[in-house]
Structure formats: C-alpha cells, structure tokens
Amino acid sequence: DAKTTQPTSMDCAEGRAANLPCNHSTISGNEYVYWYRQIHSQGPQYIIHGLKNNETNEMASLIITEDRKSSTLILPHATLRDTAVYYCIVSPLQKTSYDKVIFGPGTSLSVIP
Amino acid sequence: DTEVTQTPKHLVMGMTNKKSLKCEQHMGHRAMYWYKQKAKKPPELMFVYSYEKLSINESVPSRFSPECPNSSLLNLHLHALQPEDSALYLCASSWDSYSNQPQHFGDGTRLSIL
Numbered sequence: 001d002a003k004t005t006q007p008t009s010m011d012c013a014e015g016r017a018a019n020l021p022c023n024h025s026t027i028s029g030n031e032y033v034y035w036y037r038q039i040h041s042q043g044p045q046y047i048i049h050g051l052k053n054n055e056t057n058e059m060a061s062l063i064i065t066e067d068r069k070s071s072t073l074i075l076p077h078a079t080l081r082d083t084a085v086y087y088c089i090v091s092p093l094q095k096t097s098y099d100k101v102i103f104g105p106g107t108s109l110s111v112i113p
Numbered sequence: 114d115t116e117v118t119q120t121p122k123h124l125v126m127g128m129t130n131k132k133s134l135k136c137e138q139h140m141g142h143r144a145m146y147w148y149k150q151k152a153k154k155p156p157e158l159m160f161v162y163s164y165e166k167l168s169i170n171e172s173v174p175s176r177f178s179p180e181c182p183n184s185s186l187l188n189l190h191l192h193a194l195q196p197e198d199s200a201l202y203l204c205a206s207s208w209d210s211y212s213n214q215p216q217h218f219g220d221g222t223r224l225s226i227l
Contacts, residue, residue, distance in 0.1 A: 043218030
C-alpha cells in the first residue's frame with residue numbers, strides 16, 4: 001500500500017500558484033519524499049525530491065514540515081501544460097532489493113484558463 | 114522527449130500471439146523497471162532489474178517474461194495474454210535501485226488484447 005494520502009482532485013487558475021498537499025504521517029527518518037507527475041498519454045515525469053529541507057528547482061518547490069509528516073508541492077505560476085496527475089511517494093534513502101516505489105492514486109490537477 | 118525509449122507505442126494482439134515490448138536507455142543507468150498501468154489507475158510495479166539481474170518480481174503471471182540483454186536494454190516477452198492484460202506498459206530506469214536517484218520513465222506501450 002502507498003504510504004501517502006493526497007486529495008483526489010484540485011483546480012487552479014492559470015498563472016496562480018498551485019499548492020498540492022501530501023500527508024505521509026508514517027514516514028521514517030531515512031525516507032525521502034518524491035514528486036512525479038503524469039500528463040495524459042505520457043509516462044510519469046520526475047519533479048523534485050527532498051529529505052527534510054525545503055527544495056527548489058526549475059519546475060517546482062517542495063516544502064516539508066518540520067515533523068516531516070506532510071509536504072506541499074508548489075508550482076509557482078501554473079500553466080495549462082501543468083494539468084496532470086501528481087504523485088507523492090516516499091522511498092528510503094538506501095533501498096534494499098525489497099524496497100519499491102509505490103504509486104498512490106495521486107492528485108488530478110486541472111489548470112483552468 | 115524522454116530519455117527512455119519504448120517500442121512499439123501501440124500493440125494489438127490476439128490471445129494466442131507472442132510479441133515483445135522493448136525499452137532502451139543510454140543514460141548509463143543500472144536499474145530498469147517494468148510497470149503496468151490500467152486506465153485511471155496509478156502505475157503498478159511488475160519487475161525490477163539491477164545490474165542486469167532480476168531483483169524483484171511482483172508475483173507477475175508467467176505469461177509475462179522479462180529479459181535484460183544488457184544494461185541499456187529491457188524486453189518484456191508476452192505470450193498467451195488475457196483481455197485483462199490490456200493496459201499501458203511503462204519502462205523506467207534509474208542510476209541504480211538502491212540510491213535516492215529518481216526514476217526516468219518512457220511514454221509506454223499501449224497494449225490491447227483481442
């Protein structure tokens with residue numbers, strides 16, 4: 001089973017910031033938070049990951065709470081091309097051969113003109 | 114454009130046919146993965162190859178047979194599939210299967226079983 005819970009769907013106005021929450025209350029100290037997205041008819045695309053510090057790259061920012069039990073992915077200026085399913089995943093820093101990336105249902109983000 | 118290339122993009126086959134899906138990456142990654150994705154569902158892991166050896170088989174039926182001929186190639190051989198096997202089959206790769214490096218996905222092969 002996935003170790004995260006996310007809203008089923010969200011809307012965001014074009015040009016505004018999209019804030020996608022993720023709950024991972026059972027996260028372990030050695031587990032990273034990863035975000036991927038899947039645009040219709042494409043494979044999943046890696047966005048960002050982090051352990052406990054906030055992270056930013058050219059696509060998005062990741063804010064992780066101090067207790068690490070939840071995080072928020074921020075798309076600062078959403079465009080229509082950001083319409084996709086967004087998956088939040090937790091995975092260990094050092095995996096054994098038995099550790100797997102498990103996708104939950106994700107959040108379907110619709111960016112509205 | 115993705116750095117993981119999957120062929121064919123679409124495949125229609127009968128239940129008695131034998132076909133193969135192909136995946137290729139040239140990023141020097143040593144871990145490769147097969148996922149199955151049904152419509153409106155998240156991807157589900159099928160197989161993991163690490164350094165060209167099968168490390169995880171998620172209890173996949175034997176009608177799906179993976180093969181990793183070298184570190185750049187991953188095949189999925191299909192035989193005697195059922196209609197419920199119709200799905201999008203995704204290939205992914207990563208630096209290895211043990212580190213925190215993310216997976217890179219191809220755009221998948223959409224498989225339809227008649």
